[in-house]
Amino acid sequence: MSSIETPGGASATSEFDRDTAVTLREPGVYDAELSAGWTIIRAVNGGYLLALLGRALGDHLPHPDPFTISAHYLTPSVPGPAVIRAETVRTGRTLSTGQASLYQYAEDGTEVERIRVLASYGDLATLPDDVRTSATPPAFAPIDQCFGASDSPAPPIPGSSAITERLDLRLDPSTVGWAIGAPSGKGEMRAWFGLADGRDADPLSLLLAVDALPPTSFELGLKGWTPTVELTTHIRCRPAPGPLRVSITTRNLAGGFLEEDAEVWDSADRLVAQSRQLARAPRG
Amino acid sequence: MSSIETPGGASATSEFDRDTAVTLREPGVYDAELSAGWTIIRAVNGGYLLALLGRALGDHLPHPDPFTISAHYLTPSVPGPAVIRAETVRTGRTLSTGQASLYQYAEDGTEVERIRVLASYGDLATLPDDVRTSATPPAFAPIDQCFGASDSPAPPIPGSSAITERLDLRLDPSTVGWAIGAPSGKGEMRAWFGLADGRDADPLSLLLAVDALPPTSFELGLKGWTPTVELTTHIRCRPAPGPLRVSITTRNLAGGFLEEDAEVWDSADRLVAQSRQLARAPRG
Structure with a gap:
C-alpha cells in the first residue's frame, strides 16, 4: 500500500x-x-x-x-x-x-x-489560452478590512468548528450582518479564501473552496443547517498563487430548498471555478 | 411489456x-x-x-x-x-x-x-408554498414580437432541424442578431418556449426546455457545434400552464469550453427550473 x-x-x-x-x-x-x-x-x-x-x-x-x-x-x-x-x-x-x-x-x-x-x-495544462469571459469579479472589500475567525466581536462561524482552524477565511463586511444579528436579507456571502497553513490553491482545493463559506441562508435570516443535496463544480483554470475570492449567491429560496451559486476568482482575476448546489433550506 | x-x-x-x-x-x-x-x-x-x-x-x-x-x-x-x-x-x-x-x-x-x-x-406537489426568491425574470419582448422558425428573413435555426417542427420557440429580437450575421457579442439567448402541439409544460418538458435554444455561442459570433459535456438541472416547481420563458447566459468562454446557465420562468412568474451545462466551445 x-x-x-x-x-x-x-x-x-x-x-x-x-x-x-x-x-x-x-x-x-x-x-x-x-x-x-x-x-x-x-x-x-x-x-x-x-x-x-x-x-x-x-x-x-x-x-x-x-x-x-x-x-x-x-x-x-x-x-x-x-x-x-x-x-x-x-x-x-x-x-x-x-x-x-x-x-x-x-x-x-x-x-x-x-x-x-x-x-x-x-x-x-493543455487548454488553449483564449479567454473571452464577460464575467467580472464582484466587489470585495480589501482583505485587511474583512473578518477572520479570530476577529471580535462575534466569530463568523458559530459553535466549535474545527474547519475554521484549517481555513484562512475573511468574510466581506457587507455579508457578516448575520453574525451580529443583523442579516442583510440578501442571499449573498463573500470571502477571501486560503488554507491556514499557506498551501497554494489547486483544482482540488477549489473543490473545498466552493463549499466552505457560511451558508447564504444566514444572510437571509435563517438559522440552522442547509444540507447539500447535490453540488456540481466546474474547474475552468488552474488558480494562480495567492488568496482566492469566493462569492456565493442564492436567488431562489422556495419550497423548502435553495440553490447556492459559487464563483471563485484567483489573484489574476480569472474565474477559476463555478459551482451550484441544491440544498435543503433551514426551517428557522 | x-x-x-x-x-x-x-x-x-x-x-x-x-x-x-x-x-x-x-x-x-x-x-x-x-x-x-x-x-x-x-x-x-x-x-x-x-x-x-x-x-x-x-x-x-x-x-x-x-x-x-x-x-x-x-x-x-x-x-x-x-x-x-x-x-x-x-x-x-x-x-x-x-x-x-x-x-x-x-x-x-x-x-x-x-x-x-x-x-x-x-x-x-408536497413542497410548501414558501417562496422567497429574489430572482426576477429578465426582460422578454412580447411573444408576438419574437421570431419563430417560420419567420422571415432568416430561419432562427440553420439547416434542416427536425426539432424546430416540434417546438414553438420564439426568439427575443435582442438575441437573434446571429441569424442575420450581426451577433450581439453578448453571451445571451432568450426565447418563449412551448411544444408545437400545445402540450402543457411539466417537469419532464422542462428538462427539454433547458437545452432547446440555439447556443449562446452564436451570439458570441461563433459558428458550429457546442457539444454538451455535462448538464445539471434543478426543477423547483411544477410549471403553470402557458408559455415558458427561457433565458440562457454564458459568462465564461475560456480555454475551449463555456458554461450555459439557463433559467426557466412560467406564466405565473415563478422560476421553475435552473440549469448549468459545461460545453465545448466551437472552433469557429
Whole structure:
C-alpha cells in the first residue's frame, strides 16, 4: 500500500493534502480517513469530502483534473475510516468520465454509501489560452478590512468548528450582518479564501473552496443547517498563487430548498471555478 | 411489456410524450426508441434525451419528480433503439437518489453508453408554498414580437432541424442578431418556449426546455457545434400552464469550453427550473 502523491507542487505536508490523502488498496479502491479537522459542528464538510473523491478519481482516470464533477450527497459522513470505489465510465483523448462513491462502515462492517459523484476529467495544462469571459469579479472589500475567525466581536462561524482552524477565511463586511444579528436579507456571502497553513490553491482545493463559506441562508435570516443535496463544480483554470475570492449567491429560496451559486476568482482575476448546489433550506 | 403511463395530465397523444415513452423490459431496464423528430442536423437533442432518462427514473424511483439531475454526455446519440438501465442508489422519506444510463447498440449488438445521469427525485406537489426568491425574470419582448422558425428573413435555426417542427420557440429580437450575421457579442439567448402541439409544460418538458435554444455561442459570433459535456438541472416547481420563458447566459468562454446557465420562468412568474451545462466551445 502506498499513498498517492500530491499533484501540482503543493507541500506534501500541508494539512489539506495530508487529510485528503487516499491509499490504493486495489485497482479502483482507495482507503481514506475522514479527518475530524474539517468538521462544522459534528458534520464533515462537503467540500472536503468532494476533494477526497476528486483526488481518488484523478488517480484512477487517465486525466488529472476535474473539469466538471457532480456530487449527490446521500447520508451524513462522520470522522473516521472510509473507502472510495472509483470506476472508469469512458476514456477519450481530451476528456475521460468516471464515477466514484465514498462509503463508511456500519457497526456490523457493512458499507454505507455517503456520496456518489459523476465527473469528467481533463488536463487544465493543455487548454488553449483564449479567454473571452464577460464575467467580472464582484466587489470585495480589501482583505485587511474583512473578518477572520479570530476577529471580535462575534466569530463568523458559530459553535466549535474545527474547519475554521484549517481555513484562512475573511468574510466581506457587507455579508457578516448575520453574525451580529443583523442579516442583510440578501442571499449573498463573500470571502477571501486560503488554507491556514499557506498551501497554494489547486483544482482540488477549489473543490473545498466552493463549499466552505457560511451558508447564504444566514444572510437571509435563517438559522440552522442547509444540507447539500447535490453540488456540481466546474474547474475552468488552474488558480494562480495567492488568496482566492469566493462569492456565493442564492436567488431562489422556495419550497423548502435553495440553490447556492459559487464563483471563485484567483489573484489574476480569472474565474477559476463555478459551482451550484441544491440544498435543503433551514426551517428557522 | 407495457408502456409507462404519462404522468401529470399531459395529453397521452402529444409528440413529446409519444417520443419519450419508455417500455419496461424487466425491473430497472427500459426500452426506448430515439425519435428522428428531435434532432438538430443529425444529432439527437440533449434535452430530449434527458427527458427520456428522467421519465425512466421517475418510474423506477419511489418519488416522481426530478429535483436535481446531473447528466454526463459520453458519446453522440442517433435516432433508433436504445435501452435505459436504472438503479436506485438510496431511498428516503422526501428524496430518493437514482442513477441511469442510456445505451444504444453497436453493429455487433454490444451496448454503447451514451449518457449517464445521477439524480435526486422528490414530489413537487408536497413542497410548501414558501417562496422567497429574489430572482426576477429578465426582460422578454412580447411573444408576438419574437421570431419563430417560420419567420422571415432568416430561419432562427440553420439547416434542416427536425426539432424546430416540434417546438414553438420564439426568439427575443435582442438575441437573434446571429441569424442575420450581426451577433450581439453578448453571451445571451432568450426565447418563449412551448411544444408545437400545445402540450402543457411539466417537469419532464422542462428538462427539454433547458437545452432547446440555439447556443449562446452564436451570439458570441461563433459558428458550429457546442457539444454538451455535462448538464445539471434543478426543477423547483411544477410549471403553470402557458408559455415558458427561457433565458440562457454564458459568462465564461475560456480555454475551449463555456458554461450555459439557463433559467426557466412560467406564466405565473415563478422560476421553475435552473440549469448549468459545461460545453465545448466551437472552433469557429
